[in-house]
Amino acid sequence: MEVQEYLLKLEKNLMLGAGRWLAEFNESFRAFPLNGQSFDLYVRGSTRTKGLLLSRLFAYFALPNYNVGFYIRHMPDDDFVLDDIIETVINHALKQNVKWPWLVLVRNGPFTEELVGKVDAFDKHEPGISLVNLEGRDVDTSSNLLGRKSLSLLRVF
Secondary structure, three states: OOHHHHHHHHHHHHHHOHHHHOOEEEEEEEEEEEOOEEEEEEEEEEOOOOOOHHHHHHHHHHOOOOEEEEEEEEOOOOOOOHHHHHHHHHHHHHHOOEEEEEEEEEEOOOOOHHHHHHHHHOOOOOOEEEEEEOOOOEEEEOOOHHHHHHHHHHOOO
C-alpha cells in the first residue's frame, strides 16, 4: 500500500468511520507546516458531537468538550529525532488547546528496534504515539491510553 493511499483511507476513517466514535473530526489539512516541519496530514475536531436536539443535549451535559488532533507524518528514513517531533506536537497542542494529541509516523517498511522500544516505553500522558509499517501492515503504539486507543483507528490497510 502506498503512503498517499493510506493517508486517504485514514482521513476517511477518522472523519466518517471509526473515528466518529471518538470525536467529531471536522477539519483536515494536507502538507501542514509546523515549526519548520511538515506533517503530511493533520486532522482535528472535538469530542462534543453534533446531532439532533436530544443528541446535542446529551452531548452538552454528559460529554467533555476536548479538542483532539492527529498529526500524521511520512518518515521514509531514520534520520530524525523523535523527541523533536514530539516537542513540536506538544507545543502546537498547547497553543491550540488540543487535549488529546496523537502523533502517527508512517513508513513503507519496518522502523528500527531502538525506535520501537522507545515508543513502547513512552508513558507520558500525551501525545499518543504510533508507528505504522505499511509493508508489514503492523502498528506499534505507545503504552499510554491515547496510544492504545489509536490502534483501532489506524488499521485501515
